[in-house]
Amino acid sequence: MEAEVLVKVEGVSKKFCKDLRTGLWYGVQDLFSNFLGNKHERKLREKEFWALQDINFELKRGECLGLIGHNGAGKSTLLKILNGLINPDAGKVTIKGRVGALIELGAGFNPILTGRENIYNNGAILGFSRREIDEKLEEIIAYAELSEFIDMPVQHYSSGMRVRLGFAIAAQMEPDVLLIDEVLAVGDLGFMLKCFKTIDQILPSTAIIFVSHSMPRVSRLCNEIILLENGNAKYQGKDIAAGIDLYYDRFLLNDKKMIFTDGTMELLEVQIISEKSSKREEIPVINWGGNLELVFTFNVLKKIQTPRLVVSIFDIEQKSVAVLEKKFISDASEINKGTLNLRIIHQNIQFSKGIYSLNIGLIKANSPGPIVRYSDFCKFQVLHDEDVWEPFILKTEY
Template identity: 55%
Template sequence: MKDNEVLVKVEGLSKKFCKDLKTSLWYGLKDLVSNIKGNKGERKLRSKEFWAVKDISFELRRGECLGLIGHNGAGKSTLLKILNGLINPDAGKVIMKGRVGALIELGAGFNPILSGRENIYNNGAVLGFTRKEIDDKVEDIIDFAEIREFIDMPVQNYSSGMKVRLGFAVAAQMEPDVLIIDEVLAVGDVRFKTKCFNAIEELTKKCAVIIVSHSMPQIARICTELILMNKGEIEVYEKQNLGPAIEGYYGIVGNNKTAEIGSGVVKIENILINRQSGKTFETNYNEPLSVIVQLSGNANIERVSIRLTFFDVEEKPVAQISSKNDQFDILSSDNFEVKIDLEHFFLNIGTYNLHLAVHEINDLNKEGEVLHIIRSVARIEVKGNSYYAHAPCLMKAEWSQ
């Protein structure tokens, strides 16, 4: 096959499900009778039905990697199952060329009573490889999966991580023309995940890859194009410039609820960002940011510290500001406010949750009692013209040659 040939072509793909099993069986019987009479084709939604996938179209060539992103229930896994032939669509068509490898469900395709080695040969045969071709690959598969001492043990005795390692090793080392991967790579340790994504980068040079993941750094690292799905439909479809799709994903999933802990002896009463109140704020990358924290104090507390921590939508801390770290003394009183000014806000384009913490400063000049912590006190949406999806922080430098 040609290097630039279209390996996956999807046109107007749609699939509906019914929320109620009894109703679903009744509809299935009616559709069967209708099909026998020759009345085929897409039907409108009926009571209790919904579109899991609606009017999806795209093309994928060798050397391209398509990422499918969206919240849980957006239709990503349903789309992958249609692509892999596990379920049939209600409308549209899928054209796949060459050998297709898939890692969709944990342990899918494995016979639990057979050993890992026997399952390698079974899976290879399903992909269309001869026994000699599998013989040439089997040692590489075992080494990649890192389960050599367990390879002749029944797969039903494998842990979830071992099943994923073996499944991915078979899918990757057999080098199919099209590789489909669902969120199963979320299982396992960080080291093996890194190993998998390195392998995917190499595979992308030789085949077409479709992957579902909720990790935007991983998606941005390996994908050449992205589809953001919402309620079964394509909300954003971007090639090369993946920023708008990732930003749209963060906008959908990045709204965390506020939670509070602490004694409340000194209490956060309000917060202003760029002199505006509210819950959601917009700012631009590399522009100044001003935060005003308004507090009510207590006569028994003389000094406090304030800490601002910015979390991404995956709840990973990506930046922090601390009065204690900046050696700034904050004196408590009945009612007071503290202003924090950043000359440049270097967080990358995206959505961040701000956590705010107030601690007492004890006689040893260290942070002591937790007075008040508000998690997700504000949501900050960073806009801008440039986008580098690999890193949460973009620093500015002076350049010379």
């Protein structure tokens, strides 16, 4: 049997004004024009911009839609429209069933009421009777791990405690539709892991809309994504890897920065030996299982004791994933002024498919003090047929 459509979004647009006073004045004008039966003005007035433009999708029970995009792309605005916190300027949202939401810290909580009272309040808003909430109460408190503090006013909760309570209510009340802004997952690691386990458990009976900046998580949970850019759906579809690649494109430019120098040496160039360049911004490409071969050109400004080279490798989210063995850059104990070349090779690279960048430093011969450090010196791309979000694919014999 076809799963039922729980969320239907048709041509939804939302505009905001960059200036508060002008925005308030437009609000008053809109009120009058609505009163006279005119529809919302669809054209932009001075200082207005589209935070969302013509968004369309359908979501069935058991499906999870990932909303991705850079800061200010419109993700939270869409969640707020879905949750009924704000109205769209154009388009229509149809939702069937109960909506659980974790979208704004403290939203939906009355700060002067206790945690327990807020559970009753929120449960009632979700459409549950007092008896039904009574039945769920202990489960929610236990899930949020807040039994000691449940009779304290929510205004005295830490932000992590508020998120715990918010997620416990949103997820334990068996919603048909669950809206989650992962930015709010400020709970500690243990609670976050528990949340994701719960999401896995309720997914088959729920339609989930999940906003996240963590691409591995999006790819694990979601079966469809929308990549928002300036309020528009730049990509929408079920090919999660293609959407994520587009999202990452913005990070492709080299952003080489010297973080520290003591003035004795500089790095002029690093060449990554590669069979070909990627279409994506001429990045050198290495096939998985191939060699990472680097040729460095240094400029030695003063005669110094031979330093050691430190090369760390970062993934596209700037998480450090590996470091190459630290070695002296020459066999001689001292190096003279002038240029110096060095070739190093790491064989059989087993990173999974993706874009990586190099942080490079030189450290003094006899102390850990740095000579020079660069971040994001250059990038390379590893190719593999499989879209895998774990950091490595380890060569395996069967």
